[in-house]
Amino acid sequence: MLPKLISAVKLDERLEELDQADLIIFLANTGCRVGEVCGLRWDALDLAKGTASIRANVVRATGVGLIIQDHPKTKAGVRTIALPSPLLAVLRLRDKRSPHTDHDLVFPTVLGHVRDPRNTARDWREARGRLGFPDVTTHSFRKTVATALDQAGLTAREIAEYLGHENPSLTQDVYMSKNTGGKRAAVALAAITG
Template identity: 50%
Template sequence: MARPRLPIGSYGKINLVEVTPGTWRARCRFRFPDGKFKQVERYRDSKMKAEAALKNALVDLQSDTGGTIRSQTSLSCLADLFMADKRERRSAGTVQTYQVAVDAHIKPDIGDLAVIEATPERLNKYLLSIAKEDGHGAAKNCRSVLSGMMALAVRNGALLHNPVAEVERIEKPGKPGSEPIPPERYQEFLNAVRNDEVLRERDSAELFEFMAATGFRIGEACGLRWSAVDFDHGRVTMSAIAKRITSKGMILQEYGKTDKSARTIDVPDVTMRMLSERRERMSHYGYILVFPTLLGKIRDPNNSERDLRERRDALGFPGITSHSLRKSVATILDAKGLSARAIADYLGHAKPSMTEDVYMGRNLGSEEAAVRMNEALDDPLSTNVRG
């Protein structure tokens, strides 16, 4: 069997010879970017110095052939290069999440490993230990960052394939996520929210009422501007989300969670009436946001989530989260007979299915979805279809 050729940017065995008394030569073959092999050599007055000089020259040659990422690059160095790349192309919130995974876990735990040593077996054991010690969310974030780091190494020729692709998925123990509100109890939930004095005092009741009708994510609802509400046509546009960034505080991020998040949807009549009354009630404040804080600032989604968490037992819906409202809208629309594509358009989901993505146009189901939600808000058990 023929011996495999050296990869581009690699070198063969270093030969050390004393060519004359007191003069040593270190020589090896190096494969250049054009695929050709050439001899590289250095001369010094000792064997060790000659070898060191040659290795320094090879490092320079390697940096010219494939950037700074090699198979022996440490994961700490690779993480820094990955983060530098992401700062140019990702939102501040995403960069912050990635940086926490790098600083709190990857660098201190496995940062001394070389790229080539980050095998699927090692990474799998490491991520399982993170899930056990620090939780499912931390493990998922670390897996995502490691996948991006290794993809960067593959693109730079340091690896042939991404080892994270062979790592098992991080499964959350227990029930998978929030549970939707049963359709037959939806109106009960809305009435409980509208009549809850604490939520009304915190000006959170109408926020949750809006989410329960539109399926907006909590960050999307907190970032909704009045300019995005079309009262003439009964529509709302999702164009920004409220987000907290370390060292910056609350900001409006001018794009959503995914490419499909930006959407304009028809809104149920009852919800548009609530928004109209809210606009009239708040008009003298001059706020640009529909659901700001009591002081007119950007509302922190985490604080609003806490409001719901603190009141859910009193509302009679223990275990409910803001995401339960989003799932509930999907459940109701499915029960009303809407297609997965129409529901995905209404909620801003990225992936209903490849077939539906190809054969169904976007926003075609928005008006029908609003009609079905209108029915649900009036009578959750109604299955009649308005003409």
């Protein structure tokens, strides 16, 4: 499903108009929170090493408007993650073609301002139906990444650290596919009963 979704995102004219396609691709490849991606600065990326340091978050402050916090949602949210190679290719192209703005954000608005996570989620909500993925929210990407990492054999602790969770049990209870354990259980039982 994810390759088809990413392909559709790349071809969507409205997402390109909003300069949001790369942001959605980043979400789909990393499972980061929308506010974290909206607050991602170029100096937090190391394209040579293939990493992103998640250390900021965009939020709406009462009476102030959008602000870039110098920390993610939680203490555990401060992390450096490895980026998949297809995402690195997208980011390298973006680095070459996009002017760096005052805030040096990787994903500013088309006018170079701080991107609002709520508006980003709304724009994605409008796009996902058009693209044939009506149930895929920005939060769905976190669950998809957690499940993929689980299926790749990472521990709950490793997955929690990648997603920026303090407690691996939250990662297991909320983000990881419930049917993965069933498959492993069946294999284990077949080995002892077969």
